[in-house]
Amino acid sequence: MNPNKRVYDNILQTIGNTPLVKLNKIVADLPCTVYAKVETFNPGNSIKDRMALKMLEVAEKEGKIKPGGTIIEGTSGNTGMGLALAAIIKGYRCIFTTTDKQSKEKVDILKAVGAEVIVCPTNVEPEDPRSYYSVSKRLAKEIPNSWYVNQYDNLANRQAHYEQTGPEIWDQTEGKVTHLVVAAGTGGTIVGTGKYLKEQNPNVQVWAIDTYGSLLKKWFDTGELDMSEVHPYISEGFGEDFLPENYIKDAIDHFEKVTDKDGAVMARRISKEEGIFVGYSAGSVIAGLKQMKDKLKPEDVVVVIFHDHGSRYVGKIYNDEWMLDRGFLEVKTVRDLVGGLGTRRLVTIDQDSKVSDAMELMKKYDIEQIPVMSSGDITGTVTQTGLFRRLMEDIEVKDALVADVQEKELPVVEMDTAVERLSHYINKDNGAVLTKDESGQFHILTKYDILTAFSKG
Structure with a gap:
């Protein structure tokens, strides 16, 4: 890509020459200067556009795919996006396999650009016929005029970064770069970029980021492929349960592991x-x-x-409910708790309804207390405990009006109330509190909600 060009013949010509942006607040505690190579400026919003196009161009040159052929690959989404964009321009069909741990947004985006997507289980060995590696290989054998990309072992992957990403960084820093830090997956980005930078200056340090559940760090440190290191993890787009052929040890100086939680929380902070x-x-x-x-x-x-x-992760790390459910959010205030509830609707009942209606609502929604409404205002509460006591005294009370059996209103607390203060409101006689958000909508927080939030923290 020519960075000075104003008009392009197609979208593929816009790949590369992404900006290098100085980071400020997020790295204020570090002693050095930190720049981010922001690869979201590629047309497919990821660095994988670079290697996707390069691998396809090499395959065409080597005669591995003919006009009208089918591109097949196992991808977490970003490589698939790059391949799909290239396929649109060049006239190919795409079939991608991915894992069920990948975000729904990634799958939907691939479908939006014309790809067929097959979702496979995550927690199986790579050799298992159900794995996304195995399924993609099988399809490549069964479908005529198809090309199995295999980004993990396809050396055009790292070639793309040796030819593009590395030179760009060297040029943008005017040769002053001292460290490259990359989340390592297929090995293409870190090896290709790192190899180029080290050829310009052997003192450049290349640091790889791995995740717990991946075997890459253990391999780098010991040379051993230890499957006991492998276990399910939530982090997406990096880490591996096998060693791709793109790896060259000499291009990397250090591997560092990061937890699923730390990565997710930090991404939100960067944004x-x-x-x-x-x-x-x-x-x-x-x-x-x-x-x-x-x-x-x-x-x-x-x-x-x-x-x-x-945008690939709006249903995951940028979703408070998802984060809270995995214990990734630190719960400090009532606002944090409400954010973790998602779109749960507050169930209420009119004071002129029958007690039997309240009992049905409790059964339907599996709840223990229901705020009572009158002319749009909350006037009291009916509780499972209170109704049980009254029913034991008089079974006919189920035909009475809610107004005749309602108890006092639930306490209403501010959204910014510290969670620790809820103990002043929730006790053996009172199992919930209400809070009102800025739009005037009420939310209920029960003992169970609070216990659940802290059990995952």
């Missing part, structure tokens, strides 16, 4: 503090860099790769 809407791996890269801050000096110039866009 809020730097105004760069990033994906999971970007959060993990910054979290890993901070873990290694003692290795850095004031004169260092660090370049981190921001692989993909936050």
Whole structure:
């Protein structure tokens, strides 16, 4: 791509020459200068556009795919997006296999650009016939004029970054880069970019970010492929349960592991503090860099790769309910608790309804207390405990009006109330509180909601 060109013949010509942006608030505790290579500026919103196009061009040159053929690949979404864009321009069909841990947004985006997507189970061995590796290989054998991309072992993957990403970083930093930090998956980005930078200056340090559940760090440190290291993890787009052929040890100086939680939380911080809407791996890269801050000096110039866009993760790391459910959000206030409830509707009942109606609502929604309404205002509460006591005294009370049996109103607390203060309101006689958000909508918080939030923290 020519960065000075104003008009392009097709979208593929816009791949590359992404900006290098100085980070400020998020790295204020680090002694060095940190720049982010923001790969979301690629047309498919990720760094994978580079290698997707390169691998396809090499395959065409080598005669591995003919006009009208089918591209088949196992992909978490970003490589698929790059391949799908190339396929649109070049006239190919795409079939992608992916895992059920990937975000729904990634799958939907692939379908939006014309790809066929097959979702496979995550928690199986790579050799298992159900794995997304195995399914893609099988389809490539069964479908005529098809090409199995195999980004993990396809050396055009790292070639793309050796020819593009590395030279761009060297040029943009005027040769001053001292460290490259990359979330490592297929190995293409870190090896290709790292190899080029080290050829320009052998002192450049290349640090790989891995996740717990991946075997890459253990392999790098010991040379051993230890399957006991492998277990399910939530982080997306990096980490592996096998060793791709794109890896060259000499191109990398260190591997650092980052937890699922730290990566997710940091991605949200980057978006809020730097105004760069990033994906999971970007959060993990910054979290890993901070873990290694003692290795850095004031004169260092660090370049981190921001692989993909936050839009891929709006249903996951940018969803409070998803984060709270996994214990990734620190619950401090009532607002945090409400955010973790998602779109749960507050169930109420009119005071002129029958007690039997209240009993049906409790059964239907599996709830223990219901606010009582009159002319749009909350006037009291009916509770499971209170109704049980009255029914034991008089079974006919089920035909009475709610107004005749309602108890006092639930306490109403401010959204910014500290969670610890809820103990003043919730006790053995009162199992919930109400809070009102800025739009005037009421939300109920029960003992169960609070216990659940803290059990996952």
